Amino acid sequence: MNLLQNRIVQIASLSEESNKKFLAAWQTWTVTKDFFVLKENEVSNYLYFIEKGIARIFYYKNGKEITEWIAMDNSFFLSIISFFERKPSYLQIHTIEPALIRGIHYNDLMKLCDEHHEIERWLRKALTGSLILSQYRMDSIQFETAQQRYEKLLETNPSIIQRVPLSYIASFLGITQETLSRIRSSL
Amino acid sequence: MNLLQNRIVQIASLSEESNKKFLAAWQTWTVTKDFFVLKENEVSNYLYFIEKGIARIFYYKNGKEITEWIAMDNSFFLSIISFFERKPSYLQIHTIEPALIRGIHYNDLMKLCDEHHEIERWLRKALTGSLILSQYRMDSIQFETAQQRYEKLLETNPSIIQRVPLSYIASFLGITQETLSRIRSSL
DNA sequence: TAATTTTTTTGATAATTATCAAATGAAAAT
DNA sequence: ATTTTCATTTGATAATTATCAAAAAAATTA
Numbered sequence: 001m002n003l004l005q006n007r008i009v010q011i012a013s014l015s016e017e018s019n020k021k022f023l024a025a026w027q028t029w030t031v032t033k034d035f036f037v038l039k040e041n042e043v044s045n046y047l048y049f050i051e052k053g054i055a056r057i058f059y060y061k062n063g064k065e066i067t068e069w070i071a072m073d074n075s076f077f078l079s080i081i082s083f084f085e086r087k088p089s090y091l092q093i094h095t096i097e098p099a100l101i102r103g104i105h106y107n108d109l110m111k112l113c114d115e116h117h118e119i120e121r122w123l124r125k126a127l128t129g130s131l132i133l134s135q136y137r138m139d140s141i142q143f144e145t146a147q148q149r150y151e152k153l154l155e156t157n158p159s160i161i162q163r164v165p166l167s168y169i170a171s172f173l174g175i176t177q178e179t180l181s182r183i184r185s186s187l
Numbered sequence: 188m189n190l191l192q193n194r195i196v197q198i199a200s201l202s203e204e205s206n207k208k209f210l211a212a213w214q215t216w217t218v219t220k221d222f223f224v225l226k227e228n229e230v231s232n233y234l235y236f237i238e239k240g241i242a243r244i245f246y247y248k249n250g251k252e253i254t255e256w257i258a259m260d261n262s263f264f265l266s267i268i269s270f271f272e273r274k275p276s277y278l279q280i281h282t283i284e285p286a287l288i289r290g291i292h293y294n295d296l297m298k299l300c301d302e303h304h305e306i307e308r309w310l311r312k313a314l315t316g317s318l319i320l321s322q323y324r325m326d327s328i329q330f331e332t333a334q335q336r337y338e339k340l341l342e343t344n345p346s347i348i349q350r351v352p353l354s355y356i357a358s359f360l361g362i363t364q365e366t367l368s369r370i371r372s373s374l
Numbered sequence: 375t376a377a378t379t380t381t382t383t384t385g386a387t388a389a390t391t392a393t394c395a396a397a398t399g400a401a402a403a404t
Numbered sequence: 405a406t407t408t409t410c411a412t413t414t415g416a417t418a419a420t421t422a423t424c425a426a427a428a429a430a431a432t433t434a
Contacts (some may be wrong), residue, residue: 061330080322084315105217113311124300124311128271131314135267135319142328142361145249146421166382174329178422181383333391353412366411368390 003051003074004102012125018118025108031102037093037101044082044089050075051097056168059091067171070164074158076126079119096164147183148173191289197349199312205305212295216288224280231269231276233290235310236306237262240286243355246278253279254358259344263313263354333362334370 005023008014010055014022026049037055038044048055050071057069057077068091071077082089083106084144095101113120140149153160160169170180192210195201201209213236218224225231235242237258238253244256244264255278258264269276278293282288300307301345327336340347347356357367 016242055197062361063228066330080315081319083318113308117307120304120307120311122298123305126315127311127314128267131318131321132268132271132324134318138321139248141325143253165380176422177382178384178423182421185383352410364412365393365394365414369391372413 006051007049007074007076008122011129012122013120014118014122018112018116021116021120022112022119024114026102026104028182029103031095031099031101033095033098035095035099037095037146038079038082038089038091040090040092042082043086044079044091045106047076047078047109048093049102050077051100051102053095053097053101055093055095055099055101056164057091057093058084058168058171065081065171069174070160070176071169072160072163080130105129117175140187141174145175145178148182149173149175149185191236193308194261194263199305199309201305205299205303207358208303209306209309212299213289213291215285216290218286220280220282220285222282222286224282225269225276225278227277227279228275229269230291231266231278232275234263234265234270234293234296235290236253237264238287238289239352240282240284240290242280242282242286243351244278244280245355245358252358254355255306257346257347257359259350264274267317272296276307276340280374303364328361329364332374333360333366336360336362337367337370338374 002023004026007017007122008019008022033051037048040059048071051074054070054072055077056067057071057079058065058067060066060172069077077093079089079091079093081087081093086106107120109123113123139151144152153173166180166184167177170177174181175183189210191213193204193210194207194332216224218240224235227246235258238261241257241259242264243254244258244266245252245254247253256264264280266276266278267278268276273293296306297311299308327339331339337356340356340360353371354364354368357364360367362370
């Protein structure tokens, strides 16, 4: 059972040849907790996939740490702007659990996209999915109360509460940890 | 001078053949003010480009009208979810000025993507750009005050104030029109 | 286990924005 | 030009969440 393979074909099926070449381009890292997958001001060279563990994508805004995304459970993650625009990342990525991470280098992905129309299509579909997610998230941030956002998170991802510190979850939801603590105690 | 052509090659250059075929697939509508480009519950069949005039993308949330986007000045717009997932749109699109709109049908775009790797790549790059924009907008909604968001809008798009009613701008910024009115009078 | 550090909770207050209601101003229609 | 309609502003109040400070609880280390 190859978890990455499964998720890849969920986005778009590939011919045997493309699939083989695509998979072969991914490397694997087994890392400890608190490992920095991406440091500030580095150009992000990889599109990542997390097979096991949790990675947190965060940045500093007015001296405060903002958690932009929490990646777990066989999902892709990346620093979109740095990866695609090839510029230093204001985002950082670090693990908050020991993790098994896979990654494909920008150059390899671009080469595969050039050589295999199917892989280009795969990436196009993956980006379409991200964009749709991003729309829903924007709507949620703009029009739902903190409590609604928290309850939704609990529904879609109950294990996150056990595995991720409150302060990160609060920041990801766009509220302070004090507010999240109060929401919790009121439920 | 072809405005659509210009914007297309800004996203990614195309060979002469692809370019010709791509351009030929776009149709043109000349519409009055208050024309519904897309009505609720229709499946959105077109990726649009506005050459002249203004279109507003909006939806209803708890009985209230929310302006999600204001398209003007040679930009692309679409109902992302409906167009790509082929399902009825909760978004509506209508013009708030007489407009010259161009559009390419979903089937034609997909066919061109299949037949021309270059056009697939073009779409992938266009989506990458949208996703980056979407990230910046999310950050802005989550961490800037209403006043900061308004001032930024004034900077990047000063003419919007003259051409778009306050209530739409307010909704687009994620605030009520009363709040925007007060921000305005305080500047 | 006790001491230390980190995380979470609680309390008081302030800032921002929403909501509801009404008044004013501007544009369109008769 | 007057009426009607629509858009914007102003006022008073309420809701939500942030901020700052401190206490309590939990986890880690000695």
